Amino acid sequence: MFVNCMDLPSADLLSRFDECFKFVDNALKSPGNRLLIHCFAGVSRSATVMIAYLMYRDGMCLDEAYGTVKEMRPIIKPNPGFMEQLELFEQMESKIDESNPMYKTYKLQVMAERIQAGEELSESDLCSTDIQTNNESFYRCMKCRQALFKTTSVMRHKMGEGEAAFDWRSKLPANQKEGFVSQTIDSTDCDKSLFIEPVRWMADSIRDMEGKLNCPKCKLKLGSFIWYGEKCPCGTWVAPAFHIQGSKVDLIKPRPLANVHQLTFSNGGQSDSRVVKTGQSDSSVLKMAQTDSSVVKSESNQLSCMSI
Incomplete structure (x- = not known):
């Protein structure tokens, strides 16, 4: 197995954890099997995967898993970006939780960096639009009633929290200790604007750095997107920003069964x-x-x- 990942703080190794774990599990099925996890120097990338695997398999906390690997290979030192990803992994109880707000924000920022680097996104990178209209709340186009996105795709932020609202790192416990200066002004969720994560019907529209978001069926303009972000009326800087005009969509809630x-x-x-x-x-x-x-x-x- 080859994992294409550079040893850079901005590199995304977290989203590759599941496939790495599956490979390790399969390799160790038989008692006599052996496994080598390596990178160029055996210091950062391979150590990160091994630490994450111990957290996943044995339920270790980050400090315990780090200490276990360091005891076996004293020179390990995951780069700061990988350590933050391991902290986020620990916050998700040592599993990849696609519904976790911090993980959603992390994935959005990874996508934004890829777009800015000139890469293209595939539909699999975007949130599914398969909506079970009988038991899920969702938003639909006001004009043609086309289902657009689930309420779970809405990205919440606090009133006037500034750039920290969409910085997943600021939510990690390590960044909330004494001495960390928070930009939070109000703990109330903002209701002035509707920002969402990108969904699959946007795939052909969001290849540029900014542009319009139109209904996939009737082409009504629903909003706009800016990969490098925009300022919400409440004062928070939202990056990346997929901004839907509330007046162009209707919120549909499931009806109670008779x-x-x-x-x-x-x-x-x-x-x-x-x-x-x-x-x-x-x-x-x-x-x-x-x-x-x-x-x-x-x-x-x-x-x-x-x-x-």
Whole structure:
């Protein structure tokens, strides 16, 4: 297995952890197998992967895993960027959690750096738009009602927090110790603007550094994007910024399921099965059935109801 990653603080090794772990697990299935994890000097990249694997497999904290590897190879020293990625990995309980807000922010900044370096993004880099409309809240186009993105794709930030709001490093415990100067002004979530993570229908539109975001169906202008960021009206600098105008989308929430009752009636020797949807109690359904000219068919002559 070859992992293409430079030994730079800005390099993304965190998102490769899962495939590295899978390779190591497969390699060590048989007791007699041996495994070599190496990089150019055996100091930074290979050490980072080994530390992360011990955290993942044995449930070690970062300090314990680091100490274990250092005891075996005293010269290890992951670069500062890799150490921050290991801290984020520890915050996610030693697993990659795609829904973690800090990880989402981290991935966004990695994508922004790739775009600025002239790389292209694939659809797999972007958030899925598969929306289960029956049980998920989502936003849709106000004009054509096309489903656009889930509420989980909304990137929250604090009122007037400045650049720190979208700097995942500032949320790590190591950066919240005594002496760290926070830019936070208010702990309230901002509701002045709607910023989201990029989703797959944007793939062909976000190759430039900035531009418009249009509905994939009716082409209504929904907002704009700027990879290097923009300032929210609340004062926070959002980078990268995928800004959706709230007036162009509708928030759709799943409807609560109605009570469903299946009733079997007998009228003149003919059975009649009905499904009744009601928000009323079972006693209301019973009263409705009793006042019906039909007689409920049952071995005990009592009402049979199935409530879902």
